[in-house]
Amino acid sequence: MVHADASNFAADVTKQEAYQQVLDQAEGLFYEQRNWVCNLSNAAALLWHAYKSVPSPSNQVNWAGFYTIDHSVPSTQPKQQLILGPFQGKVACQTIAFGRGVCGTAASQKTTQLVPDVDAFPGHIACDGDSKSEIVVPIVNGRNTLVAIIDIDCTVVNGFDDVDKEWLEKLAELIGKSCDWP
């Protein structure tokens, strides 16, 4: 199999169909491969090319990737932080404290944050001023401990809806159980 084909999406796919392909391809790529860096890197590529294949606003996604728990911060410290993982898009903030901005809130509350307008979100961190809306989905391991988050940014407001939430939560579940986490 030519691996790049996994990120080729038909020209007229719907958002649901694109997400279904992301999930199917991810499941295939994760088969007998549990390395989290490898799997998150390919998952970011799948998501990026899926978004670029579907109608607006999804094709206006400008960042798709992951943050993971930063284990260089001792767990005895009161505040944990996230650290940048594999992604597609422009250079991004390296660390984000739990509770700070959209990513930090998703991490500390372990709930999906669907933010139609990031400028209205208290404490939003502007890694890229072009990003106008965002969805962040927590990833937990088999013991329901947070290990990472999926973070997707879009250059227009209302870039995401409940369809994105539903499918990204399915992807988060697949990723959570398919990788060995540090």
Next chain:
Amino acid sequence: MVHADASNFAADVTKQEAYQQVLDQAEGLFYEQRNWVCNLSNAAALLWHAYKSVPSPSNQVNWAGFYTIDHSVPSTQPKQQLILGPFQGKVACQTIAFGRGVCGTAASQKTTQLVPDVDAFPGHIACDGDSKSEIVVPIVNGRNTLVAIIDIDCTVVNGFDDVDKEWLEKLAELIGKSCDWP
């Protein structure tokens, strides 16, 4: 600082100027941050956006990223392998045996492989049939042990020259000494 600005390159930069910016920005991003996943993820973003900003053939780059040593393979085994790290581009091969293809040859010989036409390279692995030329640069740690490779693919033959080799080797040296490797 808005981090995404690091990947904004002026419209009329030369290849040398773009590489200089990559190196300068990488040095800034790596300051007080030695997490290898975080740093390789941002370095892939810098390289990708640099290539997209300069004239052909560099703007025809279709994959820019990293493979690292796969530590799930015991070092007592005769054959080591590389495993996919952070990148920008389409889904890629997950593991590559030392000595196999362009990446595996760069890893086993610890020398840069500048390949004008991948189809003429013995044992080339076609992760993406669109890739026609490739440059792979080894990254070593402070003890001169191979820890990773930089891998860049281009959709046209003769996509890379000695300027790419020179600058990517500078970047490899910076990355090698700036990260804590597993």
